[in-house]
Amino acid sequence: MNAGRGPVTRLPSHLCAQALHYLLFAYRGGQLLRRRPTLGSHRWPAFGNPGDGITLTIDDGPHPTWTPPMLDLLDAHGVRATFFLIGDRVREHPELARRVLAAGHLIGNHSMTHPQPFAALPRPMLRAEIDRTQREIEDATGITPRLFRAPGGNWSPAVLRTTADSGLTPVDWTVNPSDWRSPGVERITRTLSRTRPGQIILCHDGGGDRSQTLAALTAVIPRLIGRGLRFVTVAEDR
Template identity: 80%
Template sequence: MSGRRERVTRLCSHLHAQALHYLLFAYRGRQLLRRRPTLGGAHWPAFGLPGEEIALTVDDGPHPRWTPALLDLLDRHGVRATFFLVGDRVRERPDLARQVLAAGHLIGNHSMSHPQPFAALARHEIRAEIAYAQREIEDATAVTPRLFRAPGGNWSSAVLRITAGLGLSPVDWTVNPSDWRSPGVPQIVRTLSRTRPGQIMLCHDGGGDRSQTIAALAEVLPRLTDRGLRFVTVPDQR
């Protein structure tokens, strides 16, 4: 009976997490229409920035091929970004985590193993995913992340409470080109080129072939800076 109850509980948690995913998807759509995205705080994710700047955030790394390529590109354009790192990948390549930091970028926590849907995990599993990633990043870089992004942006009240309890600020995004799907360079360029002041851009340097992301950013970064937009790292808004 206990095994059946556990399966039912996990199914309910999974369905709840999926419902939250679609609700948040709709909420992000409304954020795009707002003049200023929601800033967030300790108990609600930041969907935007307080100033007129923009932020490039990069998820799912570090990756031995795509992270160095992205770092070279950002250096050429003088852009600082916020990298949300996966603990397992930091453990595999701590040198790349240090390379991101040495290049002047900000590092955030993106869980230990990137499980999805994240909000379907039990509370102790959510806490462990965040805490273990925090430890791996600290061991690799001697820096304590202050920001956390839930895998897939799958937030729940439990995820937000645990994030705050671990001393981290939750960060979401405004502009999502879905580059992880490899939709083609032109599509990624079109989406990212619409970025407005105060918005947070989402891209990826891990989890698959990111050649389209690199090629698209090579077009987008100078286009956005030519518009007078300045890139900053995501602030801790607690």
């Protein structure tokens, strides 16, 4: 969430993007109250999954300190996650991107530099952020991502059109422990423990110290499995 590299200075676009950000924040809150979260399409972000599976998504990596123990934790519990990778980080650590793929996880596109507010970028820059990341992931892993998550969940009509034009499916989330803020293991654990069938969880392995995230997931993953919840990756076709 907080991995931005520099401010976007186009004021009108910035204000519009911020307004959309807060509208989507309210929309996500409504998803928590729904019996089933919105599944989405190529023109609208997915906030949930079909069926009763839950999805763990990991953003802002790969990171040499936090991605390896995250992969070890997931492997210990047989959990497959969806990693939304930043292109610059893939360029720096292609071996970690390959390790994510080799471990059986799904890889999605999370932009090249994680600029924020993402929706304030002009269309050519939006397209470049997405397309450059596609190339970095393809060069590192040999696979072409089919999923995209906007940095900060900062969607707009232009972002959604650009995502669709790039042949990608937009993915948001339902459960957000705000682990990128490092609010404490107890708070992250409490939020994650409330996950229900069909929901998408947002966590991070990059952008800062992720020790709290790892500690919380270490406690929560067996707890959720013990409740009979099954981890699935994000559906690529909608």
